[in-house]
Amino acid sequence: MDVVFWVLLVVVGGAASVGWRLWSFPGGWDRAFGGAYAAERRKLAAARRAVRRLGWAAGREVAGARLAVHRRTAAHRQRVRTAQRHLDRLSDPGNGSVLVRFGEAALHEHVVTFERTSIPLAGLQVRDEHSGGTSHLYLTRPDGRVHHRTYPHGDHAEEDVRRFAVRVQNAAADENDFRKRQTVMIAAAEAELDAVRADTTDRDRARAELAEITERLRLDTRLKAAQAELAAARDHWHRSTGSRPR
CATH class of the missing domain: 1.20.120 (Four Helix Bundle (Hemerythrin (Met), subunit A))
Structure with a gap:
């Protein structure tokens, strides 16, 4: 063959x-x-x-x-x-990356979400209280509106709630700093975009x-x-x- x-x-x-x-x-x-x-x-x-x-x-x-x-x-x-x-991204950062999850809550770089509720971190004040086997988380917006969440200790330990409250407060501080610098960063990014477009x-x-x-x-x-x-x-x-x- x-x-x-x-x-x-x-x-x-x-x-x-x-x-x-x-x-x-x-x-x-x-x-x-x-x-x-x-x-x-x-x-x-x-x-x-x-x-x-x-x-x-x-x-x-x-x-x-x-x-x-x-x-x-x-x-x-x-x-x-x-x-x-x-x-x-600087002009409209959106929610940002997830920093930590806690039960139904998700702490992002720019917001904290609870199921379908999204709360901006800018200007947010955080307070936590613990009594009677239940922890309470209070999130106060700059306009005075308060979001209240309860966490029975059978579901979430008091220390875990405190730790999450601290994370939210620190993230809010970072967001406040970002907002202060945002205008300057946007101006720099616009100038950079113009320079890149012109550099042919x-x-x-x-x-x-x-x-x-x-x-x-x-x-x-x-x-x-x-x-x-x-x-x-x-x-x-x-x-x-x-x-x-x-």
């Missing part, structure tokens, strides 16, 4: 090679394989190679320059998006390099000369055989 496979492979490969040779050098068997026409085949093949070599080199150079433009443009856009996200140096340099390469290749006569020699070789072959090669 293996022998048959390899024989078939050799036959198919040989047929393909003969077919390619007849297609490359049209005009009959003698023109494609005869020794009398070897010089003409070499001249046509050399002209083809010259065009391919110069064309591929130019194509690779242009493709590389275009890829550089694409990458540097994408990198600039990414820097802008990163700066914009930073500004957005890498992208512009890549575009200039692409334009320079494109113009240099446009003025380069080597490819045009090679194409002219290939056209002349094809014309000569056509006149000699009546078949025009590609």
Whole structure:
């Protein structure tokens, strides 16, 4: 079975090679394989190679320059998006990351939530009391509104409630500090975003390099000369055989 496979492979490969040779050098068997026409085949093949070599080199150079433009443009856009996200987070920080969970409560960087109730930490005052086997947590907003939560000691130890109250109070202090600095940080983030948007140096340099390469290749006569020699070789072959090669 293996022998048959390899024989078939050799036959198919040989047929393909003969077919390619007849297609490359049209005009009959003698023109494609005869020794009398070897010089003409070499001249046509050399002209083809010259065009391919110069064309591929130019194509690779242009493709590389275009890829550089694409990458540097994408990198600039990414820097802008990163700066914009930073500004957005400062302008509207949302709840922030979860710092600790306590029963139904979740203390975030900027709010404390109880099931469906969300209480901003800015300006929040925290007080805890413990009596009769129950702990009480009082959260007072800057407008005076009070949120009261009870924790039976059978569910939550008094020390755990105290510890959670301290965490909330400290988080509120951190939030107050953040709010004091927020305006300044937003102004800095806006300035940074403007600077990032304006800094197109890498992208512009890549575009200039692409334009320079494109113009240099446009003025380069080597490819045009090679194409002219290939056209002349094809014309000569056509006149000699009546078949025009590609």
